[in-house]
Amino acid sequence: MLLRFAVLGCAGVASTAHAHVKWFAPYIVGAPPQPLSATLTNQWFWIGIALVLMFFLATRAVEKMSVGQSILAGMDKVMNPLWMRLDDFVRVVIAAFFVAIFAVGGVYLTPDLKTPNEWVSWMQLLIAACVFSRRTMPLAAAGIIVLWVLALTEYDLFHLLDYLALGVSVAGYLVLESSKKPQWRKYRFEVLRWGVAIALMWSSLEKFAYPDWFYPLVEEKPFLTFGMPRDMFIPMAGVAEFTMGFGLLWTALVRRLSAITLFVIFNAAVYPFGRIDMVGHALIMAIIVAIAADPTPQVRFAIRRSVWTIPAMLSAALLVFASGYWGLHLALYGPSGEANAPTAEMATHTYSAEHPHGPQVIGQATAPPAPSGAHGLGHTAPPASASGGSAREAYEASMARMHRPMQVGIRHPDPDVAFVLGMIPHHQGAIDMAQIQLQYGQDPVNRKLAQEIIAAQRHEIQEMKAWLAARGIPQPN
Structure with a gap:
């Protein structure tokens, strides 16, 4: 779905439903990614880039006009009640998220990161309880980081990095919100914004590096593409996700429209993929709402440049993230992608009887039970x-x-x-x-x-x- 809204969004509407597509297909952690040259020679990638740039340039130009300021004033009027209670909203969502994954049971930070340790679930409930007092918020923040470190003992580092950016940003928010120093506390929402932006831009690269992870999703739910061919949908969906994440770092109107677009994206994914998908994306959705509600004309640590620097900055962001993604994979696994790579098949999305999809739909019935402790990334023997x-x-x-x-x-x-x-x-x-x-x-x-x-x-x-x-x-x- 991400691509459908992306194409419309570049023309003035929004982009499509997003989810970690590796949730929907088996994958080998150490498998070599598709060469970056395959993306750079893909016409649909460049068409997507061109459409998004048109959207950003037009939005930035409008923002400098009186009509743009009127649009922002209208957003402020609608969202001001939420903005006045935004810290309460964010804390409630964080607490509700950890209660939800406690109820799911047997997971770390998202429903697809399984663990056999029952005490981890009780730790999540404790984190939720610590969110509501400024004295205990740092303990909740520490607990989030500990959960990520624990997940690292069972999961591959490379595929946990997008969770890292989000986890650190939420932990950072809790620490800053609990601070008695206004000069520190004022950065709390910026930390959330950058964390989500980095997580989205990093995870979007999967669509370029491993497009085959998306094939089962497209085949099982063809309505998501609205009739678009698979090889057109996937690269343009990746462009939409990356650029909307990038938009969160830009100026007020670009930032807020990008946040609204992403909110539509994630909500559109809830019904097709079920309530567990909503639980998994609850934190991102809440932070996106916070970004959309922020009336600050020029937030701290924003990219504040003229309209014509947008292409250069977007190119720089693509270069940095692509170099990091392919370069880190090369450093961890080597040129052949085999170094230290587990040989078992993996799938990161937990099987759901309510909305069955992905490899475990059949694996649950046909594969032998996984040995005790083999829960990392849905390992199957x-x-x-x-x-x-x-x-x-x-x-x-x-x-x-x-x-x-x-x-x-x-x-x-x-x-x-x-x-x-x-x-x-x-x-x-x-x-x-x-x-x-x-x-x-x-x-x-x-x-x-x-x-x-x-x-x-x-x-x-x-x-x-x-x-x-x-x-x-x-x-x-």
């Missing part, structure tokens, strides 16, 4: 045959497991049922082979293909099992 020995032995064992249930399935007297009962183990065999390829294979093209096979075959297994369930036919083991 590799096929048993792939845990040791050679690739050839693993492939042969996966085929042996597939053949018997296939033979049993195709013997059903109903040819339609026989087809489905035979195809389910056939698809599971393809998934097993793809997982083995990811464990042993080195070729980046084959590894990417294997990831796509896993996502596609699991989605089709889901459809076939739903077909069987609708007809009251027992599910295959």
